[in-house]
Structures are given as structure tokens and as C-alpha cells.
Amino acid sequence: xxxxxxxxxALFTVMVVRAASLREPAFEHELAQQIGRSPRFFQxxxxxxxxxxxxxxxxxAEFDSIKHTLRELTLTxxxxxxAQPAQLEAAAAAGLxxxxxxxxxxxxxxxxxxxxxxxxxxxxxxxRSGTQIYARGSDLVVTAAVSPGAELVADGNIHVYGAxxxxxxxxxxGDATARIFCTRLDAELVxxxxxxxxxxxxxxxxxxxxxxxALVDDQLTIxxx
Amino acid sequence: xxxxxxxxxxxxxxxxxxxxxxxxAAGLAxxxxxxxxxxxxxxxxxxxxxxxxxxxVVFDFINVINGDANLNQALIKDKRHDNLFIFPTSQTRxxxxxxxxxxxxxxxxxxxxxxxxxxxxxxxxxxxxxxALYFADSAIIVTNPEVSSVRDSDRIIGILASKSRRAxxxxxxxxxxxxxxxxxxxRVAKGEMLAVDDxxxxxxxxLLGVIPESESVLRAxxxxxxxxxxxxxxxxxxxxxAVARFLGEQREMRFVKPERRSFFRALFGRA
Numbered sequence: 001x002x003x004x005x006x007x008x009x010a011l012f013t014v015m016v017v018r019a020a021s022l023r024e025p026a027f028e029h030e031l032a033q034q035i036g037r038s039p040r041f042f043q044x045x046x047x048x049x050x051x052x053x054x055x056x057x058x059x060x061a062e063f064d065s066i067k068h069t070l071r072e073l074t075l076t077x078x079x080x081x082x083a084q085p086a087q088l089e090a091a092a093a094a095g096l097x098x099x100x101x102x103x104x105x106x107x108x109x110x111x112x113x114x115x116x117x118x119x120x121x122x123x124x125x126x127x128r129s130g131t132q133i134y135a136r137g138s139d140l141v142v143t144a145a146v147s148p149g150a151e152l153v154a155d156g157n158i159h160v161y162g163a164x165x166x167x168x169x170x171x172x173x174g175d176a177t178a179r180i181f182c183t184r185l186d187a188e189l190v191x192x193x194x195x196x197x198x199x200x201x202x203x204x205x206x207x208x209x210x211x212x213x214a215l216v217d218d219q220l221t222i223x224x225x
Numbered sequence: 226x227x228x229x230x231x232x233x234x235x236x237x238x239x240x241x242x243x244x245x246x247x248x249x250a251a252g253l254a255x256x257x258x259x260x261x262x263x264x265x266x267x268x269x270x271x272x273x274x275x276x277x278x279x280x281x282v283v284f285d286f287i288n289v290i291n292g293d294a295n296l297n298q299a300l301i302k303d304k305r306h307d308n309l310f311i312f313p314t315s316q317t318r319x320x321x322x323x324x325x326x327x328x329x330x331x332x333x334x335x336x337x338x339x340x341x342x343x344x345x346x347x348x349x350x351x352x353x354x355x356x357a358l359y360f361a362d363s364a365i366i367v368t369n370p371e372v373s374s375v376r377d378s379d380r381i382i383g384i385l386a387s388k389s390r391r392a393x394x395x396x397x398x399x400x401x402x403x404x405x406x407x408x409x410x411x412r413v414a415k416g417e418m419l420a421v422d423d424x425x426x427x428x429x430x431x432l433l434g435v436i437p438e439s440e441s442v443l444r445a446x447x448x449x450x451x452x453x454x455x456x457x458x459x460x461x462x463x464x465x466x467a468v469a470r471f472l473g474e475q476r477e478m479r480f481v482k483p484e485r486r487s488f489f490r491a492l493f494g495r496a
Contacts, residue, residue: 126429128383129376145429147379165427 014046014099016081019054022066028073035073047075048099049091052082063094120156127152127166134172148188157181169196171215180213185222195220228336231343232361234385236377238348240369241406244442244452246345247275248461249365251451252468254309258340261300264314265357266347267322273313276303277449287315290327296334305454310339320353332360350384359390363400365433365471369407370419375427378403382430402433404467409438410483421481434467436460437480 021027035042047070051057067077079097080087088098118138127133127142129149140154143161150166152158155173160182171178171193178192186208189198192215203222210225233246243266250262263286264272273279278301284294303309312335315322335342346357358364364385368378385399386392392399405424412418425432436442441458445451453468455461459480466476 125386126382128386129379131383131387145427147427148376149380150383163426 016048016050018050046078049080058086058090060090060093176215183210185211229362230360231363232358233365234346235367236381237374240367242367243271245367247451248453248464250343252453253341254306259308260341261310261339262343263312267314268319270314270316275446276311282313285313285315287318287322323356365402367404401430403430404433406436407438408435414483436463
């Protein structure tokens with residue numbers, strides 16, 4: 001077995017508990033209530049303790065005690081973040097890992113900021129044979145010709161202001177409402193959400209004309225613009 | 226003036242890259258520019274034949290890349306024109322001998338001596354063709370008026386835009402010119418060949434010239450004389466025009482309309 005297979009990277013969602021909030025008398029009660037609402041979600045869930053603003057907790061025994069408290073709430077403490085050197089040492093002695101600080105600022109439940117809406121991808125040069133362009137999560141606009149042997153793929157709509165002579169696949173992640181627009185249809189293949197037509201299946205009346213293509217009742221429908 | 230590197234390329238084989246490289250180099254030399262033409266088709270050496278210097282090859286491009294010979298030992302001076310030099314390649318090696326660092330060093334050295342460096346590319350889109358186009362400032366896309374050649378040209382234009390050194394360094398793009406060769410207006414009129422405008426529309430790059438299909442091209446390559454030296458040949462004159470356009474002159478496109486049928490052929494019908 002290659003060494004590369006022995007160690008692999010992976011991303012997990014881990015809850016973060018602020019150490020400062022542990023001192024609040026209602027903490028245990030409130031957390032227990034929250035866990036009670038969705039017990040399966042919290043079953044053996046990994047937890048990281050955020051030490052921001054906390055000065056004590058420099059003894060391994062203190063971490064052991066917090067571990068125990070969380071264990072009773074079905075949570076497993078796996079590490080700490082924002083630790084000072086002395087705290088880090090104690091945490092390590094208690095068998096805890098060190099996590100990099102997160103953007104969430106150590107809130108008990110940080111809601112991830114919504115990613116910015118993907119911007120339409122615009123291509124102004126001719127798309128040459130052998131080139132593939134993928135607009136991930138967005139529309140694709142091409143303001144030049146698309147050559148035979150070129151491929152346009154978009155999770156959204158595809159607009160070609162020029163001759164479409166290659167392939168165009170809109171709604172590539174399954175969006176059946178995606179459409180293809182072009183000012184001249186000479187495509188090798190057009191596809192929306194996996195439904196496709198090859199050039200010889202294109203009706204004669206729409207060849208070399210400006211069209212839009214949509215899925216209607218699960219059928220690719222081409223209409224002249 | 227800084228030397229300009231021009232690649233003559235096409236993707237497809239047999240469309241006239243070597244003929245064009247020879248004609249272009251000779252044409253630029255005739256216009257007073259010191260020019261060298263390099264054969265990048267390692268293992269299928271042809272440029273020396275077309276230039277008529279095959280018996281004068283001692284050292285080659287690969288010898289210079291490997292440091293076995295210096296540049297001036299390998300460069301062959303053309304007997305017809307003082308401005309024209311041929312840099313032959315090896316027939317016994319393969320394209321892998323084209324090490325990029327070595328080619329770069331040779332290019333830099335050539336730039337000190339020449340105004341124009343013409344790179345005659347091998348067919349294909351593999352290492353040899355990529356190395357030939359990598360250092361280009363300007364590209365001449367040799368295309369025949371047929372669909373497979375047009376598609377391969379389109380592919381190579383895309384590669385120039387993504388894999389050349391100018392593209393890698395985000396410098397201004399390689400200047401691309403279309404040269405349509407083996408054009409037969411009569412067959413175009415009959416619908417057997419793509420017309421100039423069809424090819425221009427599909428490739429959407431500026432047209433440098435149209436070279437008519439001509440017996441003189443075969444004769445020129447068999448005798449080892451670049452076709453621009455044949456002033457009676459339509460292809461030779463078309464190349465002279467293309468060189469002039471490359472140097473920025475305006476010239477009307479010739480040889481794109483069918484020749485008028487002669488009186489006798491009109492009289493006796495189709496031959």
C-alpha cells in the first residue's frame with residue numbers, strides 16, 4: 001500500500017463550546033435542553049473548547065473535569081482552540097488536540113456566512129476546438145463563436161452570442177429549469193439536466209437560426225427566437 | 226529592433242507548413258530582413274530538402290541544444306540570398322531531444338543575430354509542436370480549405386492561447402494569422418472545397434493570404450527552391466503578397482476567384 005493511502009485529509013463539522021460560558025450557572029441546563037431536542041444529532045458528537053478570554057484552565061485535571069461534564073451530556077471533547085501556551089500544554093496532557101482559530105470567533109454555534117452568489121462567467125474570446133469551459137454554479141455567457149469540438153458546461157444557463165458549433169450542456173448539476181440561448185444553432189450536441197440531442201436530431205427548421213432551448217415536460221424543446 | 230519569433234503551424238500534417246516556412250523565410254530575406262528558418266520536425270527532417278541544402282548539413286539543432294556544436298557551425302547560409310539562413314534538425318533523434326531550456330538558450334542566441342526566426346513546426350499537438358510554438362511572438366496558421374484541417378487549426382489556435390510562453394507569462398497574446406493554402410477557386414465554386422469566407426468565419430482570425438493550388442509548389446520543393454524565387458508561379462506571387470501583408474502592407478487578395486474559362490473551352494464545352 002502506498003504511503004499516500006495511509007493518511008488522508010478530510011473535513012468535518014465540529015461544535016465549538018466557549019469555555020467562558022461553562023462558568024454560567026444555566027449552561028449545563030441549557031445545553032442539556034438543546035441536546036434533548038435532537039438527541040441523535042448530539043450523540044457522541046465531537047466538541048472543541050474555545051479558550052478565548054479565559055485565563056485559568058492551565059491544569060490537565062481541569063480539562064479532564066470538563067471532558068467528564070461534557071461526556072455526561074453525550075458529547076466528546078476532542079480539542080481546544082485559541083489556547084495560550086500554558087493552556088495548550090495542559091490540554092495536550094489531557095489528550096486534547098489543538099485546532100486553528102475559526103472565523104466564527106468562537107461562538108457556541110457559528111452560522112457560516114452565506115457564500116457570495118456565483119457571478120455569471122463571461123467569455124469574450126472564441127472557444128476553440130478541444131477547449132472545455134465549466135461555469136460552476138453559475139450561468140455562462142460567450143460573446144464569440146464556439147467551435148466544433150469545444151464544450152461549454154454550466155450549472156445554470158448558457159448564452160452564446162455567436163455561432164454555437166460545439167457542445168453546450170446547461171443545468172449540468174441537474175437544474176431542469178436551465179436554458180440554452182444562441183444566435184446561431186449549429187451545435188454538435190445540446191443538453192439540459194442530462195437530456196440531450198445530437199446535431200442530427202435537431203429539427204431542420206432550427207438549424208443555423210437563433211434559438212432558445214428549454215426542458216418542457218422532460219423533453220428538450222427548441223424554439224426560434 | 227528585437228527579433229521576432231514566428232511559428233508556422235497547423236495541427237494537421239501535409240497542409241504546407243514546410244513549404245510555407247521556406248517561402249516565408251525566403252520572402253522576408255528578399256525584403257532585406259536577416260532571417261533564419263528552424264526545422265522543429267526532429268526525426269522527419271524535410272526543411273533542408275525544401276531549401277535545397279541537404280548535402281551541406283553537418284551539425285544540427287539537436288547538436289546545438291546538447292552543446293555538441295555551436296550555433297555558427299550548424300547554421301547554413303543560403304546560396305541564393307545573403308540574408309537567409311537554414312537551421313536543420315536531426316533525422317536520427319526524436320522530439321524528446323527538444324529540451325525546453327536548450328531550445329530557449331538557442332532562441333536567445335539567435336535573437337542576437339537575426340530579425341526574424343521562423344519555426345517550422347511538426348504536425349500534431351504533442352511535445353514537438355508545443356515546443357515549436359512555445360517561444361512564438363507571432364503564428365502563421367496554415368490551413369487547407371477542408372473541414373478536418375480547419376478543425377485542427379482551431380485546436381492549435383486554442384493551444385497557442387493557453388500553452389505558449391506569452392500565455393503562461395500573461396503577456397500580450399501571440400499574434401495569429403491565417404494562411405489558406407492549396408486553394409482551388411474552381412473547386413470552391415463547385416462546392417467541393419470550403420470558401421475563404423467560410424474558413425475565416427469559423428476560425429475568426431485575420432487572413433494573411435490565400436495560396437492557390439499550383440504545380441509550381443511541388444516542383445519547387447522537389448528542386449529545393451523556395452517557391453517565392455519562382456516569379457512566374459501564382460503560388461510564388463501569392464507568398465510574396467503574404468510576406469508584404471505580414472510586414473504591414475495592404476495588398477489585394479489574388480487567386481481567390483475562378484479563372485475565366487478560355488475561349489476554346491467555352492466553345493467545346495467542359496473538357
